[in-house]
Amino acid sequence: MTATTRGRIDKRQAILDAAFTVFTRRGYAAAGMQEIADEAGVAKPTLYNHLGDKETVFRRAMEAAADTVRAENTAIVERLRAPGEDLRAALEDVAHRMLLVCCGERAGALRRLTLAQAGEFPELVVAVHERTAIRLSDALADRLARLSLDGTLRRCEPALAAEQLLALLTGPMEARSRLGTRDVPPDQTRAIARAAVTTFLAAYGPRAADTGNPGRPGHVPSTP
Numbered sequence: 001m002t003a004t005t006r007g008r009i010d011k012r013q014a015i016l017d018a019a020f021t022v023f024t025r026r027g028y029a030a031a032g033m034q035e036i037a038d039e040a041g042v043a044k045p046t047l048y049n050h051l052g053d054k055e056t057v058f059r060r061a062m063e064a065a066a067d068t069v070r071a072e073n074t075a076i077v078e079r080l081r082a083p084g085e086d087l088r089a090a091l092e093d094v095a096h097r098m099l100l101v102c103c104g105e106r107a108g109a110l111r112r113l114t115l116a117q118a119g120e121f122p123e124l125v126v127a128v129h130e131r132t133a134i135r136l137s138d139a140l141a142d143r144l145a146r147l148s149l150d151g152t153l154r155r156c157e158p159a160l161a162a163e164q165l166l167a168l169l170t171g172p173m174e175a176r177s178r179l180g181t182r183d184v185p186p187d188q189t190r191a192i193a194r195a196a197v198t199t200f201l202a203a204y205g206p207r208a209a210d211t212g213n214p215g216r217p218g219h220v221p222s223t224p
Helices: 003-026 033-040 044-051 054-081 087-102 105-116 122-149 158-176 186-204
Strands: none
Touching: 003 033, 003 044, 003 054, 003 105, 033 044, 033 054, 044 054, 054 087, 054 105, 054 122, 087 158, 087 186, 105 122, 122 158, 158 186
């Protein structure tokens, strides 16, 4: 990749980040192209040259924000590639980190903007959902499949197991945050993660007879 191409990509990303900031602050209807250009530090014609009209800028900015959220969550799920000896601790750590992303500023703004413009941009709801929830579920299912195959988890349908674990996390979080309209205290966020993992392991965790340590549910001994 040449320096010119790299510079163009970086400028485009800077514009998308700036646009998402403005749309978050002002809403789609009130946001203006000049304000987005000012936020990005570029001339207004540059904005049009890179992305076109306001509708296109909005769509691309939303997709880029969704991809960022997905990348953050995918990186977290990858921690299950080597969970270590304490499966419960590893799952709780991953669950807690995913909740922090879900409750983060970017994900919250993305959710609010998507819902606010669902009537005008219904296909964008699908695109954002696919880039965030669906791809996260797929990545988690892949990790759970490997844990099931090596005996760390019971044999299961990975896609269903991933769907259920995510539901155990997002359901209580949405209830306690009143659908994202209030902050959830850190201790409650951790409690939600612990409760979700406890329920998940009751269904999918290794049986006590398999672990050789009935006093520590979810503990998996290291393999030689």
